[in-house]
Amino acid sequence: MNSxxxxxxxxxxxxxxxxxxxxxESGLAVMFVPTFFxxxxxxxxxxxxxxxxxxxxxxxxxxxxxxxxxMIFVSISNNRKCQYCEVAHLxxxxxxxxxxxxxxxxxxxxxxxxxxxxxxxxxxxxxxxTSPTTLSDSDxxxxxxxxxxxxELIEIIAMASCSVYANIMADGxxxxxxxxxxxx
Numbered sequence: 001m002n003s004x005x006x007x008x009x010x011x012x013x014x015x016x017x018x019x020x021x022x023x024x025e026s027g028l029a030v031m032f033v034p035t036f037f038x039x040x041x042x043x044x045x046x047x048x049x050x051x052x053x054x055x056x057x058x059x060x061x062x063x064x065x066x067x068x069x070x071m072i073f074v075s076i077s078n079n080r081k082c083q084y085c086e087v088a089h090l091x092x093x094x095x096x097x098x099x100x101x102x103x104x105x106x107x108x109x110x111x112x113x114x115x116x117x118x119x120x121x122x123x124x125x126x127x128x129x130t131s132p133t134t135l136s137d138s139d140x141x142x143x144x145x146x147x148x149x150x151x152e153l154i155e156i157i158a159m160a161s162c163s164v165y166a167n168i169m170a171d172g173x174x175x176x177x178x179x180x181x182x183x184x
Contacts, residue, residue, distance in 0.1 A: 005042070006039070007035060007038045009042075011041065012038065014045070021041060027060060028055075030180075032180050036088070055166070064155045064156070067093060067096040070093045071098065071118070072121070072160065073085060073166070074086055076125065076126060076130075076163035077166075077167055080129070082170055084170035084176065094184055117146050117147065121148065125160045125163075
């Protein structure tokens with residue numbers, strides 16, 4: 001087997017793959033289905049379904065704003081050195097209206113992000129993604145003191161998990177960022 005997985009267009013003709021492809025296309029609200037999903041659809045429909053289920057429920061739904069979830073994705077992907085996810089989710093941040101300065105801060109120093117609540121959420125999510133066993137009572141008290149509800153806290157933890165999962169999948173498949181992300 002190659003060290004890089006390629007999209008198999010023939011596999012995408014499978015009716016089950018085609019149906020899932022259409023779900024992803026409409027669910028992401030972008031003009032194309034990212035290679036992240038088409039590669040999975042080419043090799044394993046069950047894995048693609050699981051990945052889409054995670055992304056569609058955790059990233060695109062819930063109480064937290066989508067742009068904040070994309071910011072979490074970028075900060076974690078940058079920290080974990082996942083080029084595919086960093087580029088993809090920076091493009092989504094731009095598409096959702098996040099300014100250039102904030103996008104730059106996501107990849108240079110999240111401690112410069114404002115407002116304070118957004119910075120605290122990103123810091124908590126990053127710690128959750130990199131060393132969850134070190135989260136202390138004071139970490140939880142700090143984030144909750146800023147007005148984060150229990151349900152929002154669960155979404156932050158889920159976003160950290162989703163980001164790490166996607167980073168491993170993208171890096172493991174050795175896929176390059178879609179050219180369309182650079183064009184957004």
